[in-house]
Structures are given as structure tokens and as C-alpha cells.
Amino acid sequence: CEQCGSTHIRQDEDVLDTWFSSGLWPHSTLGWPEATEDLAYFYPTSVMETAYDILFFWVARMVMLGLENMDEVPFGTVYIAGLVRDAEGAKMSKTRGNVIDPIEAIEQYGTDALRFALTTGTTPGNDTRLSESKLEAARNFANKLWNVERFVLASLGDGDLAGWSGAALPRTHREDRWIIARTEQTAARVNELLGGWAVGEAERVLHDFVWGEFADWYIELAKVRLRSGDDDPRRVLAYVLEASLRMLHPFMPFVTEELWQHLMARLPKEGDRPETIMLARYPLGEAAGNGEEGAVAEVELLIEVVRAIRNVRAEFKIEPARLLDAVVTAPGDALAEEAEAIRQLARVGTLAFADDAPLEHAVRLVLPRATITLALGDAVDVGAERTRLASEAADAERYLAGLTARLGNAQFTGRAPEEVVERERERLEQGTARLERIRELLTELGG
Numbered sequence: 546c547e548q549c550g551s552t553h554i555r556q557d558e559d560v561l562d563t564w565f566s567s568g569l570w571p572h573s574t575l576g577w578p579e580a581t582e583d584l585a586y587f588y589p590t591s592v593m594e595t596a597y598d599i600l601f602f603w604v605a606r607m608v609m610l611g612l613e614n615m616d617e618v619p620f621g622t623v624y625i626a627g628l629v630r631d632a633e634g635a636k637m638s639k640t641r642g643n644v645i646d647p648i649e650a651i652e653q654y655g656t657d658a659l660r661f662a663l664t665t666g667t668t669p670g671n672d673t674r675l676s677e678s679k680l681e682a683a684r685n686f687a688n689k690l691w692n693v694e695r696f697v698l699a700s701l702g703d704g705d706l707a708g709w710s711g712a713a714l715p716r717t718h719r720e721d722r723w724i725i726a727r728t729e730q731t732a733a734r735v736n737e738l739l740g741g742w743a744v745g746e747a748e749r750v751l752h753d754f755v756w757g758e759f760a761d762w763y764i765e766l767a768k769v770r771l772r773s774g775d776d777d778p779r780r781v782l783a784y785v786l787e788a789s790l791r792m793l794h795p796f797m798p799f800v801t802e803e804l805w806q807h808l809m810a811r812l813p814k815e816g817d818r819p820e821t822i823m824l825a826r827y828p829l830g831e832a833a834g835n836g837e838e839g840a841v842a843e844v845e846l847l848i849e850v851v852r853a854i855r856n857v858r859a860e861f862k863i864e865p866a867r868l869l870d871a872v873v874t875a876p877g878d879a880l881a882e883e884a885e886a887i888r889q890l891a892r893v894g895t896l897a898f899a900d901d902a903p904l905e906h907a908v909r910l911v912l913p914r915a916t917i918t919l920a921l922g923d924a925v926d927v928g929a930e931r932t933r934l935a936s937e938a939a940d941a942e943r944y945l946a947g948l949t950a951r952l953g954n955a956q957f958t959g960r961a962p963e964e965v966v967e968r969e970r971e972r973l974e975q976g977t978a979r980l981e982r983i984r985e986l987l988t989e990l991g992g
Contacts, residue, residue: 568606571619578614593620596628597670624742625670629663632676634964645675657797658683664796665752667745686752687800690793693760694804697782700767701811704776709784710815715777718770719879723844724763726837727754728785732830735792748796755789762848769886783812788828798823843879846914847887850880853910853917854891860986861925868894869924875915908989927990934987941980948973 546554561569569577575584589611595604604623611619630636631643638644650659662683667673708714716722731754738747763785767778787808794801805822819825850873863869871893873880880887881898888896906927910917921927948969951957958966 564602564606565610567603568610569614571607571611572615588615588619589617590620592622592624594624594626597625598628600625627667627670627672630672630674632674632678634672634674645677645680650680654680654684655687655800657800658687661686661748661797665745665748669742673745686756687797689756689760690790690797690800690804693755693764694786694808696764697786698807698811700771700782701779702776704779706780706783706813707815709780709812710787711784712815714780714784718775718777719840719843720763720766720770721777721781722837722840724759724781724785726841727758728788728828729830729832732788732792732828733833734830736827736829751789751792751796755793759785759789762844765890766844766886769889773885783808787812791822791825792828794822794825843877846875847880847883849912850875850915850917851887851891853912854887854893854919857908857910857919858892860982861921861930863921863924865892867924868892869922870895870897870920872897872899872918873915874898880915908986931987931990934983934990938980938983938987941976941983945973945976945980948976 546552566573571590572584572588575581575587577584593604593607600623607619611617628636631641631645635641635643647659654662658680662675662679663673665679665683714721714725716725731750734750735747738744738750764782767782770778787805790801790805790808794805802822805825809818854869854871857863858865858869869892871887871891873887873896884896884898887893906921906923906925907918908921910919952966952969952973
């Protein structure tokens with residue numbers, strides 16, 4: 546020893562280099578060198594998920610030691626995930642003070658919210674950004690699932706729910722056919738994405754379906770029918786929720802298990818039902834909505850019309866209690882048959898479907914497949930709205946002029962980080978669309 550001069554000091558012989566011992570992990574943890582049942586069953590595995598910064602330190606060593614000790618590579622596929630960075634794209638480190646503690650995140654947002662926030666939108670090999678806002682959004686999604694189940698359970702009632710699992714679902718109403726088809730199409734798309742390792746995109750598709758279609762639209766349309774005494778939506782609600790929970794389970798295992806158990810306790814047993822959602826068959830979407838293209842197109846048109854009317858109400862800040870008269874023209878009878886849904890969801894009073902219906906102080910909305918004439922009446926001070934919109938248009942023009950000048954500056958586009966330049970381009974695109982909409986409203990108001 547250089548410090549004490551002793552000749553009786555030796556290196557511990559029972560120590561392995563960290564990465565050497567890690568390289569043994571795929572088979573040493575399964576009982577090797579003994580020929581155990583676990584070793585025979587689990588080695589080799591199918592997929593190894595890791596980050597690109599330890600490919601040589603760990604993955605290569607596992608392959609080499611697996612070949613040396615087992616005569617077989619330990620896995621057939623290596624999925625390379627990116628690093629987790631902060632909201633600005635910087636690598637997380639204690640010295641920077643930008644680390645999000647996963648334990649604290651779990652306590653504040655929940656385990657499933659952390660899992661969902663970490664993986665949604667990720668792509669193989671690319672880094673991902675984690676922020677408080679992303680965690681909040683994931684928590685809100687978990688809360689949305691919980692509230693959806695509360696509504697579904699409250700709607701089931703004590704009636705006959707036989708056929709809820711799919712075989713005998715009611716298909717007489719276009720909304721039911723639409724959401725059943727969209728459930729199957731979503732399952733097919735999610736399986737396709739998972740097969741291509743696009744896990745983050747699969748989660749985004751599921752999020753958009755569950756929140757943006759099932760919760761925001763089918764449930765709201767179902768409420769209209771349930772209030773009128775129509776029982777058909779109850780079984781469809783159960784079917785779509787149960788399928789959605791199974792699709793979401795790999796990404797949000799805890800909340801989906803809890804909700805699935807509560808739902809199963811209320812539904813009649815149909816077919817083989819496992820004790821846990823973990824053992825339930827993953828939806829494959831074999832039918833993929835075949836034959837329901839008409840119903841899908843009709844409900845999408847209905848949504849488009851309701852959304853357009855809601856947007857006008859929001860733009861003119863019209864109170865929800867104030868009903869507006871409207872005239873809607875479109876090919877076919879689908880919208881006329883959905884008149885009550887349009888009235889309730891868009892807060893419409895008198896609703897007509899004739900071209901010659903007279904309306905005063907009206908705005909005209911031209912959609913790809915329909916035209917809406919919406920009577921503002923005295924709900925809007927037309928003169929004040931013209932003044933407000935003209936001021937907004939002037940502000941938008943100045944804002945866009947600044948963005949255009951910045952993006953036209955070669956020094957800015959050449960030196961600024963790529964994500965900053967892209968963010969400015971997105972702002973220019975969004976601002977341009979907003980200015981065009983303001984000008985359309987001014988034209989409608991005669992400004």
C-alpha cells in the first residue's frame with residue numbers, strides 16, 4: 546500500500562465490475578448455472594428496453610455473456626428509448642435543479658399519471674420532455690376516466706343488460722353504430738402502432754378516442770336519449786368503457802384495474818371472465834368498423850355542426866342560458882333526425898332545415914358538408930362586436946408582422962435553436978388562422 550506500506554492488503558476477490566454483473570442479469574437471476582424451470586421458460590426473452598447511452602456498457606455485455614454462458618442471445622429485439630429531459634429540453638441533473646423526483650410525482654399526481662406522462666408521445670430513440678403541465682394533463686385524464694365510469698355506472702340502472710359485451714349490442718341508432726365502429730377502429734389502430742413499437746402514438750390515439758370521442762361526444766349524445774327514456778345506450782356505454790379500460794391497461798394499470806373491477810361487478814357475466822383485467826383479452830379490433838362508414842360520416846357531420854355553433858357562441862361570448870335560432874342545410878336527413886341533439890348540445894332554440902327560413906342579425910357558417918345560419922338577434926351588440934373584432938384584427942396584424950420579420954431574418958433562423966424557430970413558425974401559422982377567422986366574423990357582421 547502506497548499510503549501505509551503494508552504488504553498484506555489484497556483486492557477483494559468476490560467483487561464483479563458493475564457492468565459485468567449487470568451483463569449476467571438475464572440468466573443469473575433465473576437460477577443459472579442451474580437448469581431451473583424459470584431459466585427454461587423466461588430465457589431468452591423477447592424485448593429489451595433501454596436507453597442509447599448504455600448500449601455498450603450493458604446491452605452489448607448481456608449479448609456477449611448470454612452467448613458465452615447460454616449459447617443464445619438473451620433477447621431478440623432491443624427497444625431504444627430516449628432520455629427524459631426537462632420542459633426546455635435540458636438533461637435533468639441535480640446541479641441544474643431541474644430533476645422531477647418520481648416518488649414526489651407519484652404522491653402528487655398518481656402512479657398511472659406518471660407512467661402516462663412519461664410515455665405518451667414518445668418515439669423510439671428520441672428524447673422526451675417531462676414537465677409539471679404534462680403530469681397535470683395525465684392526472685386529469687385519469688380523473689376523466691374515473692368520472693366517465695361514475696356516469697356509466699349511474700346510467701346502467703336495474704334493467705336487462707344482456708348482450709353488453711358485443712354480440713347483441715343495439716345497432717339501430719347511428720350514434721351507437723358510430724361509437725362501436727370507432728371503438729373497433731381504435732383497437733385496430735392501437736394494435737398496429739404497438740406492432741411497430743410506436744407506443745407513444747398508441748397512447749395518444751387512445752387518449753383522443755376516450756376523451757375526445759367517447760366522453761365528449763357519445764356520452765353527451767347518450768344523455769339526450771337516456772333523458773327521453775331510450776335504454777339502448779346503456780349497453781353500448783358498458784361495452785365501450787370496458788373495451789377502453791382493456792386498451793388502456795398496459796399504460797395505466799392501477800386505475801384501469803380498479804375501474805374494471807367495479808364495472809364487472811355491475812354487469813352480467815358473458816363468456817369467459819378472468820378475475821383480473823391483467824388476464825383479459827386485449828381488444829384487437831378485428832371488425833374495424835366494417836360496414837358502418839355511413840353512420841360514422843353522419844355523426845362526424847353532427848359533431849361538426851354542433852362544434853361550429855359552439856365556437857360562434859364562444860367567440861361572441863353568448864351566455865349558455867341564451868338560446869339561438871338556427872337554420873341548417875345539408876344533404877340527407879341525418880341532421881334533421883338529430884334535431885333534439887343539436888338543440889340540447891349547441892343551445893339552439895328554434896331549429897329549421899329549410900333554405901328559406903328568415904333570420905335577422907345572422908351569421909352564416911359554411912362548412913364542408915353543411916351550411917349554418919345562426920340568428921344572433923339582440924344577444925350580441927353588433928356595433929360593439931365590430932369595434933372589438935376590428936381592434937383584435939389590428940393587434941393580430943401587428944403580431945404577425947413581427948413574427949414574419951423575425952422568421953425572415955437569416956441570423957435568427959440560422960443561429961436560434963431549431964425548436965425555437967419551429968415554435969415561432971407554429972405561432973405564425975396559428976396567428977394567421979386566427980386573423981382569417983376574425984376577418985370572416987367581421988364580414989358576417991357587415992364590418
